[in-house]
Amino acid sequence: MNFIEMLQQAEKLNNSMLCVGLDPEPSRFPGSWRGDASRIYDFCSAIVDATKDLVIAFKPQIAYFAAQRAEDQLERLMAHIKRVAPNVPVILDAKRGDIGSTAEQYAREAFERYQADAVTLSPFMGFDSIEPYLRYPDKGAILLCRTSNAGGSDLQNQRLADIPGQPLLYEHLAQLAQTAWNRNGQLGLVVGATFPAEIERVRELAPDLPLLIPGVGAQGGDARATVHAGWRGQAGRTTGPIIVNSSRAVLYASAGEDFAAAARAVALRTRDELNQARQA
Numbered sequence: 296m297n298f299i300e301m302l303q304q305a306e307k308l309n310n311s312m313l314c315v316g317l318d319p320e321p322s323r324f325p326g327s328w329r330g331d332a333s334r335i336y337d338f339c340s341a342i343v344d345a346t347k348d349l350v351i352a353f354k355p356q357i358a359y360f361a362a363q364r365a366e367d368q369l370e371r372l373m374a375h376i377k378r379v380a381p382n383v384p385v386i387l388d389a390k391r392g393d394i395g396s397t398a399e400q401y402a403r404e405a406f407e408r409y410q411a412d413a414v415t416l417s418p419f420m421g422f423d424s425i426e427p428y429l430r431y432p433d434k435g436a437i438l439l440c441r442t443s444n445a446g447g448s449d450l451q452n453q454r455l456a457d458i459p460g461q462p463l464l465y466e467h468l469a470q471l472a473q474t475a476w477n478r479n480g481q482l483g484l485v486v487g488a489t490f491p492a493e494i495e496r497v498r499e500l501a502p503d504l505p506l507l508i509p510g511v512g513a514q515g516g517d518a519r520a521t522v523h524a525g526w527r528g529q530a531g532r533t534t535g536p537i538i539v540n541s542s543r544a545v546l547y548a549s550a551g552e553d554f555a556a557a558a559r560a561v562a563l564r565t566r567d568e569l570n571q572a573r574q575a
């Protein structure tokens with residue numbers, strides 16, 4: 296089963312568009328685990344166990360592991376997710392982007408070492424920096440397009456005068472990902488929940504692609520507006536799935552021993568809020 300099929304299956308099985316982001320910060324761990332980087336696996340696997348029936352995907356952010364010299368714990372966590380939630384795809388958030396020969400190594404890291412089902416990529420270096428990931432036909436490659444941060448506008452909202460129609464950079468990217476770059480149907484796009492109008496524009500330009508939408512929860516993105524802008528059921532359209540990520544709001548819902556139950560409660564509430572927006 297390829298990444299897109301896995302997404303469709305998990306969406307249906309768990310009735311969910313919610314992705315729980317795994318961004319472990321030891322300083323925010325509960326009780327006696329606080330500050331202890333050796334507990335990263337224990338913390339994340341408890342979150343996975345508590346939410347695995349509520350999500351369309353999990354998204355570990357590699358920097359949180361690498362910064363703590365905890366890559367071995369990330370390997371164990373990936374294996375754990377495959378064991379306890381084999382139907383839930385895992386997106387390794389690494390935002391890689393480099394020349395082809397180096398990209399080959401990053402692709403090996405994501406897909407062979409960590410066994411990720413998809414990886415996030417920065418498309419700034421162009422198609423030959425993306426192509427090595429497309430050699431893994433069952434895997435997904437999700438390109439940054441219109442990111443959730445304020446500085447995303449610095450480049451992504453610039454107009455490209457030399458391209459017919461003079462699109463904004465993020466619009467051009469969405470168009471390329473929907474068409475010429477999407478050789479094997481593996482691509483997806485990142486669009487921030489903090490910019491619903493841009494989600495709608497990307498959805499217009501890339502109707503078939505999965506959209507990874509971070510920014511609900513801690514960054515204040517509106518779940519309802521996100522679904523209205525990006526979900527497939529609107530106005531009779533059939534479009535790719537949306538994967539709405541929340542990390543800190545779920546992970547750190549409680550600083551006490553009840554952290555996993557509290558994470559589950561927030562994940563459940565967010566999943567239901569997203570689902571309700573499909574009806575309204």
Ligand SMILES: O=C(O)c1cc(=O)[nH]c(=O)n1[C@@H]1O[C@H](COP(=O)(O)O)[C@@H](O)[C@H]1O
Pocket residue numbers: 316318356388415441442443444485486487509510511512513514540541542543544
């Ligand atoms: O690619 C991403 O996942 C990403 C893209 C983007 O535009 N904005 C963004 O916040 N992210 C990631 O999504 C997560 C958001 O975390 P919270 O703000 O805690 O929900 C972090 O892991 C970010 O690195």
